[in-house]
């Protein structure tokens with residue numbers, strides 16, 4: 001039955017057109033097929049879609065974008081769908097004309113296009129899973145240093161669009177510092193080819209930086225050129241336990257003085273976080289001192305094969321012990337122990353999902369203010385909600401704390417207005433961070449959850465400039481509406 005003989009409403013025309021462009025198998029509309037794309041991984045935010053589409057090339061992406069623009073249907077770019085702030089979930093994206101959005105995923109665009117081990121660059125399609133990219137670099141004796149708990153499912157396009165951080169930022173910087181060039185389909189369907197794998201290119205405004213951390217509001221990233229680093233030949237890893245945050249900072253300062261840029265990770269967990277991991281991830285074993293108030297995972301790395309990092313680590317730890325800064329320390333004796341230490345760190349998100357209703361925050365403050373922040377935020381929250389347990393996981397060296405006030409599921413179910421309570425709790429934490437010169441979103445972005453916080457906490461001039469940039473790229477507000485900015 002042809003569209004000509006039975007005219008369809010505009011959205012159904014669009015679905016037909018998308019099927020013609022991509023093939024019916026790559027345009028999903030049935031409830032059971034679209035289900036994984038409409039709800040975030042924690043099951044907290046649920047949206048709606050007209051269709052979910054899987055284009056296979058940049059030109060197919062461009063054709064999809066043009067078709068959606070002509071039909072006035074908005075687009076939600078979706079990578080691995082691991083966002084912590086509902087960034088890729090099609091929530092609140094229905095347009096005034098009543099049409100639900102189209103989710104565009106790039107999972108079929110997952111090729112590594114090129115690895116240059118001399119120039120230390122890699123070019124990948126945006127749907128390439130982070131772990132695949134890391135493995136491709138490794139196979140060429142190089143390192144792609146962005147590493148995070150979701151690396152087996154998040155995609156490089158999503159990492160770029162959130163400017164992902166993770167546990168390697170202290171040594172290598174976040175995703176922004178790795179990106180050399182981008183290819184992007186703009187909201188009008190044109191393709192911007194900025195895929196230049198150059199270290200130096202001072203030709204006017206550096207447009208790639210607008211898309212990095214742009215959360216899919218300015219276009220669809222289709223390919224990425226990143227820098228690679230020499231692969232460490234040696235690592236030394238220890239699990240430390242400590243009595244308080246001040247001591248973890250004193251130890252960090254000592255590591256920086258002695259080990260310098262060999263520090264590749266410095267991750268803090270508090271007792272509530274350790275217990276959550278032990279309870280909900282049965283394969284996890286703590287190397288030492290499970291009752292300690294705080295634990296730190298510290299790692300040193302060096303590219304020089306003869307570097308004695310175990311000796312260096314032991315020297316630093318003896319000095320810290322003599323100063324009374326440590327409760328205990330365990331050194332990883334081999335690669336499998338090292339992996340087991342990191343497994344504890346990477347089990348945090350999964351255990352927290354099961355442990356209760358954690359209201360995750362993602363603040364950053366100047367490193368020197370971390371202890372004050374944690375103390376003040378704890379008081380501010382528990383003064384108003386004494387029943388809340390405070391869970392802490394922090395990329396300490398970056399000043400980035402996931403300060404997570406947690407309700408039990410039973411307490412949460414009894415709240416008369418849980419959404420408003422969650423907002424109030426988060427706002428309380430954010431206010432403390434801001435008062436110390438910090439930010440309310442260090443690495444997760446703004447997404448859907450923090451849109452109102454951006455309005456509340458950023459200066460009107462900054463908001464106006466951001467809105468003008470968005471409007472310049474996307475005057476009709478088609479790309480990921482309701483995320484990052486209100487429209």
Ligand SMILES: Cc1cc2nc3c(=O)[nH]c(=O)nc-3n(C[C@H](O)[C@H](O)[C@H](O)COP(=O)(O)OP(=O)(O)OC[C@H]3O[C@@H](n4cnc5c(N)ncnc54)[C@H](O)[C@@H]3O)c2cc1C
Pocket residue numbers: 041076077078079080081082083084087088106126127147148149150153154155156157158159160161162163164165166167215216217219220221222349350443444447480483
């Ligand atoms: C277990 C776990 C641990 C995590 N740990 C960390 C961590 O340590 N550090 C950290 O920074 N984050 C962390 N995250 C959050 C998340 O993994 C990152 O934000 C990641 O970069 C998102 O990538 P994704 O492919 O899943 O993107 P999605 O969640 O699918 O999308 C994120 C945003 O990017 C946009 N987007 C996705 N792909 C594209 C594209 N091709 N073009 C344009 N826009 C696009 C989406 O519209 C959305 O706004 C963690 C998440 C989990 C589940």
